[in-house]
Amino acid sequence: MSPSAHVTPLQRVSDTEAAAWHQVVAASTAHDLPGVPAPSPGQIHAQLTQPALGSRRLTWLATAADGAPVGVAGLRLFTSPGQQHLAELELHVDPAHRRLRTGSLLLSAVLAACRAERRRSLVATAAAGSPGEAFSERHGFRRALTLDHxxxxxxxxxxxxxxxxxxxxxxxxxxxxxxxxxxxxxxxxxxxxxxxxxxxxxxxxxxxxxxxxxxxxxxxxxxxxxxxxxxxxxxxxxxxxxxxxxxxxxxxxxxxxxxxxxxxxxxxxxxxxxxxxxxxxxxxxxxxxxxxxxxxxxxxxxxxxxxxxxxxxxxxxxxxxxxxxxxxxxxxx
Missing domain, CATH: 3.40.630.30 (Gcn5-related N-acetyltransferase (GNAT))
Known part of the structure; x- marks a missing residue:
């Protein structure tokens, strides 16, 4: 088994970090959702660098020993009255680097941030039958809603x-x-x-x-x-x-x-x-x-x-x- 990834919180996301994020998301999407187009590099860059409505974002990048990007996590912290208890998770791991605890390490960083930000509820989305579904259930998430696309x-x-x-x-x-x-x-x-x-x-x-x-x-x-x-x-x-x-x-x-x-x-x-x-x-x-x-x-x-x-x-x-x-x-x- 390869050594665990190194997880780094990103402050002001650079063009290089946005490109690394896109690399991981594209690989994850192609593996887990064949036929579903991954976000473009421009869409990922805008997501990571442009302000969102009624929320702010925290991000983490996981890298292998050689510096290659292997996982990403984003945490949307809602700031509007009526949603200040809530955070939303996006997490991707490159399929070639799964089952090496990368996802668990990223989730640990996310949960620490949720506690620091006084968030009691964390929501996440996973495709039916996907590795993300099994990961969510293994880490104690409960299924709350099913969406038909x-x-x-x-x-x-x-x-x-x-x-x-x-x-x-x-x-x-x-x-x-x-x-x-x-x-x-x-x-x-x-x-x-x-x-x-x-x-x-x-x-x-x-x-x-x-x-x-x-x-x-x-x-x-x-x-x-x-x-x-x-x-x-x-x-x-x-x-x-x-x-x-x-x-x-x-x-x-x-x-x-x-x-x-x-x-x-x-x-x-x-x-x-x-x-x-x-x-x-x-x-x-x-x-x-x-x-x-x-x-x-x-x-x-x-x-x-x-x-x-x-x-x-x-x-x-x-x-x-x-x-x-x-x-x-x-x-x-």
């Missing part, structure tokens, strides 16, 4: 059905769309609608809740733009000026063919009118018209989010993999 291939759409849904009348509502930051006249209504995400099904996950206001939605759009991605939003606005529902798509800065679904939510007072299906169909039509280079959209839903799963299947999304969200009650020192 779905894909919509835009070249396989039933376009006639899509247009029928997108063009359907919803008396009392109108569609509006924007790119990047929400227009000032809609900022307060959009922030109010964002709070509808707080009743999203999360299984047994202790994820807390976040209060959205106009400043926070503007800050979220800035975070996306600063890392080089494009945020698209389509919303249903009621005649009284309130926002009934919305959906968000992010296009990666690398101009890849896969768009990522962000939030889709319908405000409780506006449910029962088909707004979720409507805004998602309108967004899909918008993508086809404005971004022809996008060929697929990836989303995920909690497996008990029956309503949103039905909406996505109606649009043509198909399940292609599953992940589990794990949670650890951080033990005292």
């Amino acid at each position: 779905l894909m919509l291939r835009l070249d396989e759409l039933d376009v006639t059905e899509l247009l029928r849904i997108a063009d359907a009348e919803h008396p009392g509502y109108r569609l509006t769309s924007w790119t990047g930051t929400v227009p000032d006249g809609l900022a307060d209504a959009f922030a109010a609608a964002k709070n509808a995400m707080n009743d999203m099904p999360v299984g047994d996950l202790d994820y807390g809740s976040v209060a959205w206001d106009a400043d926070r939605v503007r800050a979220m759009a800035k975070v996306v733009a600063d890392r080089g991605d494009t945020l698209l939003t389509t919303a249903a606005v009621h005649d009284d000026g309130t926002m009934g529902g919305y959906t968000e798509i992010v296009l990666p800065g690398s101009s890849g063919p896969r768009a990522q679904q962000y939030d889709t939510a319908v405000v409780p007072a506006h449910r029962g009118h088909g707004l979720g299906l409507w805004v998602k169909a309108a967004m899909t039509r918008r993508l086809r018209a404005e971004h022809p280079g996008v060929v697929e959209i990836e989303t995920d839903n909690a497996d008990d989010n029956v309503h949103m799963l039905a909406v996505n299947h109606r649009l043509g999304f198909r399940s292609y993999r599953r992940t589990h969200e794990y949670q650890l009650d951080v033990p005292a020192a």
